[in-house]
Amino acid sequence: MSAPRLPEELLHPQPAGLYCPAGDFYIDPVRPVARAMITHGHADHARAGHGTVWASPQTLDIMAIRYGESFCDTRIPVQDSTMVSGIKTCFTPAGHVLGSCQITVDDGDTAITVSGDYARVDNPACAPFQLAPCDVFVTEATFGLPVFNHPSPRAEINKLLRSVAAQPERCHLVGAYALGKAQRVIALLRQAGWDQPIYIHGALQRLCDYHIEQGVDLGDLRPATTKDGKAAFKGQIILGPPSAFAATWAQRFPEPVICFASGWMQVRARARQRGVELPLILSDHVDWSDLTRTIQELAPTQVWVTHGREDALVRWCELNQIAARPLRLVGYEEEAD
Structure with missing residues (x-):
């Protein structure tokens, strides 16, 4: 019986983006790839030119509106979850924009949730955020400093x-x-x-x-x-x-x-x-209080920080006895908020 994969073996950064070797797909790749899972339709996460794209039906529609009907070779809409080469992937509402989802990659031993961009405030234009239980939480940190506490x-x-x-x-x-x-x-x-x-x-x-x-x-x-x-x-x-x-x-x-x-x-x-x-002051991203609240509620064993104010959030995790590290991914903009 083979030993369980380490989280870094299930999902790890490459120049094109976060890559799952077992499923042979990327999540929100920053360059065209053969197989991509997309969290939402903003241009820094959803690019044209991929082979096969898995995403929520609304995100696929939005990509077609923005890039044209031929933005990829094959579209696979995912309502809740799907299996890809033995890897279960779950799509959970992120509360960011219409169709936005967190993507959880689960090999049966370890579950890693990639949040994409997410928000936990009133947004009548999209489905509300839901917690996606996981062992490793991959989070943005666009407003990852204590000074950012947005008004209602x-x-x-x-x-x-x-x-x-x-x-x-x-x-x-x-x-x-x-x-x-x-x-x-x-x-x-x-x-x-x-x-x-x-x-x-x-x-x-x-x-x-x-x-x-x-x-x-x-x-x-x-x-x-x-x-x-x-x-x-x-x-x-x-x-x-x-x-x-x-x-x-x-x-x-x-x-x-x-x-x-x-x-x-x-x-x-x-x-x-x-x-x-x-x-x-209207943000479609979590502010510091919602960012840290989400981590506390999920209680993951590890937190990986993808972009934004990485160092401050990593330090907060360490002070709260949560293992954390920055991924230093490039290609995701902080301005489009």
């Missing part, structure tokens, strides 16, 4: 609505990434009682349409075009991708209040660098 999403949305009410002669331009953040801001606005039209940049349209198809209530969305004149946008809320704010697009609107929805808006210097008048 509802409080930030109410801050936006108070500003709109106080400045009816101006419009509010909200920078929000096209996948996940834009739809979450819109859905939170609807939950808060904003029943007026919300105007969106054309780059957000297709992914917003897909969220609506998937049952996410985004209400009345309209194109953010100024064919009716600037005055039509007074007192209105307009969403666009952050890239559009560096172009002439933002200058089309009446005295815009520039807003940006991101966990990084807790860092005032970043808000100033972007010329943000109204920072909205």
Whole structure:
């Protein structure tokens, strides 16, 4: 009878990403590979050009929307779990964006959960986070410093609505990434009682349409075009991708209040660098308290940290008698939050 694999034998980093030799697949590889499992549709985790891709049905749809129908050779949708070359892989909601999942690799002796990106706060635009029990937890650490404790999403949305009410002669331009953040801001606005039209940049349209198809209530969305004149946008809320704010697009609107929805808006210097008048601290990643709470609740024997503030989290684990190490993976961006 063969000895159980060490965790490092079941899953370990290679230049292309985290690799499972027994199953001969990668998780969120940063370059094209023959067999890939994808946690979610953001471009730093989901790339085109793979052979076979396993992912949630929604993530596969999102990749097709972003990259075209031929983004890979073969798509295999996974609802809950599947077997690949004798390795059981389970897909558990990550609470990050629509379709996002943690992927647990289990050979019968050891279970390793790769979180991808995850969040544990109110997000009406995707399924909520669920704990995925494991022996080894592979976690991000985007906001892996004690200083990052984000306010409640509802409080930030109410801050936006108070500003709109106080400045009816101006419009509010909200920078929000096209996948996940834009739809979450819109859905939170609807939950808060904003029943007026919300105007969106054309780059957000297709992914917003897909969220609506998937049952996410985004209400009345309209194109953010100024064919009716600037005055039509007074007192209105307009969403666009952050890239559009560096172009002439933002200058089309009446005295815009520039807003940006991101966990990084807790860092005032970043808000100033972007010329943000109204920072909205809305993150789709765990902050320090939720990050450490997740580890405590999972109680894994080991923690591997993939990207972000690796050293601080490794040190916290050591102080709490949890074995931990940084993986030093490259190719995952921290800005898209």
